[in-house]
Amino acid sequence: MKGIFTLQRILDGVKDMDDRVKSLRQELIKNKQGNNPWRPVGFHILFGFLWIYLSDRLLSMAIHDRAVYEWVQTFKGALYVTLTGGALYFLIRMDNSRIFSLNKSLSIQNEELVAYSEELTAADQELNSKVNALNDLTEKLKKAGSGAP
Numbered sequence: 001m002k003g004i005f006t007l008q009r010i011l012d013g014v015k016d017m018d019d020r021v022k023s024l025r026q027e028l029i030k031n032k033q034g035n036n037p038w039r040p041v042g043f044h045i046l047f048g049f050l051w052i053y054l055s056d057r058l059l060s061m062a063i064h065d066r067a068v069y070e071w072v073q074t075f076k077g078a079l080y081v082t083l084t085g086g087a088l089y090f091l092i093r094m095d096n097s098r099i100f101s102l103n104k105s106l107s108i109q110n111e112e113l114v115a116y117s118e119e120l121t122a123a124d125q126e127l128n129s130k131v132n133a134l135n136d137l138t139e140k141l142k143k144a145g146s147g148a149p
Helices: 003-036 038-062 066-146
Strands: none
Touching: 003 066, 038 066
């Protein structure tokens, strides 16, 4: 009875593991769709064009002194670099966080799969030894029934 209980526990574990793998696969697909490397690039390009166009128009209307205009342009460029650098940092950080989380989930799932694999290997060896013992017993019974030594 112990062998059947162990086998049932292993089968339940395999089914549970299969469900976890399916869930992880769905999570990977979902994150693959949301993890597009063009997202930060697109943000940078769009924000850059809007920044340059709108800020240049605003400055040309508001400032008429050439020296002040050049100083404000330099300040505007430094501000742009700072703002886009910060935005890119947060976008990349979000993507890295998602990648590290998925990597951790994969590592845990891998450890569990290895443990189940080892358990299945042990159960297979146990079942093989029992089958061999049954085969030996069957042969002995056949010989005893036929009167052969």
